[in-house]
Amino acid sequence: MRKRVIFRVDHAKMHGMREDWDNLRTVLQLVRHGSLAGAAKALGVSYTTVSRRVAAAEESFGTPLFERLQAGYAPTEAGRSAARHAEQMEQAELALRRELAARDTALTGPLVITAPQLLIASHLCHVIDAFLEKHPGVELTIRATNELLDLNNREADLAIRISDTPGDDLVGRRLARQHTASFASPDYASKLQDNPGDMIDWLGFTFWQDPPKAAMALNPNQRVRMRFDDMSALIGAAQAGLGVARMPMFVGRAAGGLMQVPILPPQQYHDIWVLSHRDLKDAAKLRAFKDMLVPYFAAHKDDFVGVS
Template sequence: MAPPLAWDDFRLIKAIADHRGLTSAAERLGINHSTAFRRLGQIEAALGTSLFERHRTGYAPTPAGEEMAQVAARMEDDVAAFSRKLDGQVLAVSGELRITTADSLFNELLAPILGRFCARHPEVRVDVVLSNQPLNLSKRDADVALRATDDPPDTLVGRRLATIAWALYGRAEDGAEAPLAARRWVSLAEGTGAAKVARYVAARAGPARIAVRLDTVAGLAEAVEAGIGIAPLACLTGDRRPGLMRLSAPEPDLAAGLWLLTHADLRHSARVRAFLDFAAGEIARERHLIEGREPLSAPR
C-alpha cells in the first residue's frame, strides 16, 4: 500500500506537468530546482512508479503522472471554490483585493480610480495583475476583472459599464490631408487579445505599409506620437493626447464592451462589493470619454 501523499506533492506534480519541466515548476512554487528534483524522486519512490518520462525537450507525464496532475487540478478547484465562499461571507471592507486588467485600461482609467478607492478604504490592500490575456477568476487568479470584451465568461457576474470607442489617429503636426493609402501604419500583433484591431489595419494597410507591430495596446499611442505611423486607438487614449488627432470617426467594428466582473461566489464579499460599486460610479463619470463623444474638431 502506497503511503499517504501531501497536498504539496500533488501541487508539485501538477506544476511539472503544466510546465513540462522542473525549473519552471520550481519557480511557480517558490522552491529551488534541487528541492523539486529531490521531492519528485521521493514521490516516485514512495509510489513505486515513474510519473514522468525525462526527455531532452522536457518532462512528459506518464499515465500515472497525468492522472495525479488531474487529481491535483480538481483539488485546486475545490480549494478555490471553498476560499471564494468564505471570502463572500466576510462583512468587513478589509483584506486583500486582487484586480486584473489590461495595461492600457490601468494607465488610462483604473489607476486614478484605485487611488481614490484606497484613500476611502485604507484597510483594503490592492494587488493589481496587469495582463492582456484574461485570468481565471474561478481559480482565484483575481477577485475582480476590468475587461474590454464583447463576450464575458458565463461563470462571471458583473455589469457592462460603457462601450469603448476606437478611431484612427495620427500626429496632429502631420495633419489630416495626406491620403491614408500613402501613410505608414502601426498595428497590434494577432495574439494580443485585440485581434480585430490587427485585422482592421491589415485590411487597410497591407503588410508592406505596416511599419511596426506591437504586442501591447499601451504602446500604440507612443508609437503614433513618435511618428512611426498612424493607428487605431481607444478614444479614451487618443483624445487625451494633445499631439494626436482623429483621422476618422469612431469605428463601430472596433468597439468593445467595458465590463467589471467578479465570480458569483464573491459578489457579496464586502471589499469586492465596495470596489465594484465605487469603480462603477467613477467610470460612469468618464463614459463620455470612453465612448468617444468628442467632436473631431475639439480643441486639444
C-alpha cells in the same frame, strides 16, 4: 499503550501511508512544468525538494509516476492519471479559497485587480486613488496587462476587460460602451486637411494587412506604413507625426499630442466590462470597489464615445 501504537501503525499501513496530499500537489506541478526546476519555482521550493517529494509519492503509490530522461521528468500513464486527480483536488481547494474570500466581510487585506495598462493610466488610477483613500486597510495589487488572467485561479479577484466574452463562471456588468476613432499629431492632421488628395499613412497592428476597408472605400490612396505589436509604441509613433492610428476614443483623448482626424467616423468597439468570479460576486472588498467603479464610469461615459 503499546497496543495503541501497533493499532496506529496498522491503520496507516492498511490505508497506505496517507501523508501525501502535498506530494500530489508536487506531482501535479511536475507534470505541468516537465522539469524539477519549473515545478520548484511554481511551488516556491527548491528542486531538490520536488525530487524528494516525487520519490515519496511514487513510494506511497507503489508505482513509478515519471520516467527520468535527460530532458527532464516525463510522466508515465500513472503519473498523468495522478495529475488528473490532483487537478480535481486543486479545483476543490480553489473553490474553498474563493468561498472563504467571499465570506470575508472586512474591508482590509489583499485585493488583486487586473486591467489594461492604458485604461489604468487614463481613468482607473483615479478610481483606485479614491478607493484607497476611503479604504486604507486594503492592500491593493494592480496587474496591468491585456492578458486574460485566470480568475478561477485567483490570479486576480477582479478584472476590467475590453471584451464581449466574459467566460465560464464569471459574472460582470458593462461599464461603458466605446468607440474607436482615427488620431494623428496636430501637424499631420493639418497636413491632411490642407492636402486632401495626399497619401494617407496608417500606423497599424501586426495583424493588419491593409488599411480599414471602410476608409479605403472613401479614398483608395492609403497604405499601412508601419505595423506594431504594442499599443504604447504605436501611440508614440502617432504622436511623432508618423501617420494616422486607429484606437479607442479614450486612448486617443488621454494621450497628449494627438487629435482626432475625420478620416473615418467613430465606430462601435468592444465594450468595457468589469468581471469577477461568480463565487466572489458579493465579497465585501469587491463590492466596495465596484460601488466606486460603476458610478465613475457612468459619470465619464462620454469619454469613451465619439461626439455625433
